[in-house]
Each structure stands twice: as C-alpha cells, then as structure tokens.
Amino acid sequence: NTTDSRVELSFDLGGSPSVPETLRERALARLAGRLVGGVLTVTASEHRAQLANREAARERMAALLREAVAPPPKPRRATRPSRGAKERRLAEKKRQSQRKRDRRVDGD
Template identity: 80%
Template sequence: MDDGLRVTDRWTVPAAELRERFSRSSGPGGQGVNTTDSRVELSFDVAGTTSLPPALRERVRESLAGRLVDGVLTIAASEHRAQLANREAARERLVALLREAVAPPPPPRRPTRPSRGAKERRLADKKRQSQRKRDRRADGD
C-alpha cells in the first residue's frame, strides 16, 4: 500500500489511518456483479487522527458533523465495475471532502449601504409599477 493520501501541501493522511471494506455492488457488471466485491467503503477516523493539529481536527469535525458517525467519516463508491476504480473514486472523494473541510472560513462580510443612485432607481421603479397598476384599474378606484 502507498504512504497515504495527500490532502494539502502540508497534510497527508497516513495509510495506516484509512480502513477499506469491500462488498458486492449493485451497479453495473453483468453476471460478475454477483460474485465480485467491487463496492468500496473507505473510512477515516477524524476524531482519533494524529496527523492533524487539534485546531484543524476540530474545524473538520464541525464542518463534516452531519457526515460523521462516532467521529468516523465513511465514503462509499460503487459506480465502477472494477474494485480498483472504486477504490480510486472513494479516495478522490475523501480527499476533496477533507480539503474543503480544512479550508479556512471566508472572511466576514462587510455590510454596505445602497448608493443614492440605487435608492433613486428603486423608488422610480416602484412609482412606475404603481402607476402601471393604477392605469389598469377599470373603475378608477
């Protein structure tokens, strides 16, 4: 097995912290689908990893809270006929998820006020719309 998954330039998930399970897939494969364990479940223990500093580990746990079961992130892949292709797909998905989870949050939005021109345009549009509706009235109410 390889030395792990490179998530970012500074973080690689060690191969020892990844668990793979194989089972029969329900996807394409013809008769072979009944005999081949091509479905892959890749699990990574986010809560127990030693490859991440505590602050980043907490950020990942908060970001992926809905996907974690007892602190473990599990990715399933069964879209390919070959087990090797499903292993690769699961690893790519895991890397993408973790990369997104460790990314720093965006800077807070600085509130802005609408410009005078924007206010005037909005009021002019409102006036035009109300006039249009007034013109449509049959009885002139």
C-alpha cells in the first residue's frame, strides 16, 4: 500500500535561478551529503494516501531548504566560570573523593 503511494520530490538546487547566489552556495555546502549532482531529493511514504505523502514531502523539502539557507549562528562569546561555580565543583570533588576513600577496604 505505501509503496504505491510513495512520493519522491526533487529540486535542482545547483541550477535553480530562483535561489540567490549567496544562499545557493550556503545551501550547497550544508546539504553536500544529501545532494546528487546538485539535486536534492526527498521521499515520503509514511501515509497511505499519495496526496498526504506529497504534502509531507513538500513540508520536509521546505524545512530542509529553510534550515540550509539560515544564517550561521553568532559565534559563542567565551565566558569563565564564576568563583561560586568553581568552589561548588571543588567541594563536590572533595565529597566524591572522601566517599571513595571511605569505601576502601585496605585502609589506605
């Protein structure tokens, strides 16, 4: 049943004139593993109705392209742990080492 209603949707990302050049380069770089000759293919077979699979494939294709052309995230600003965080970490390390020391049988 689902093989009869399976849908494949293809989009020529490399040769499409509707995608601006900067976005095309970004999308080609991010989707490099999924492209075959610059063409992005999405399949959908989770529904029994072919129309539902067509809609699912369209949504999946749109989500993939939207994610691929999204601007890169801002670089992370380096931060340092607070003094309280350092003290809590060291106190927990001391508690853990004491706990393990208490478990020893030979009394070292």
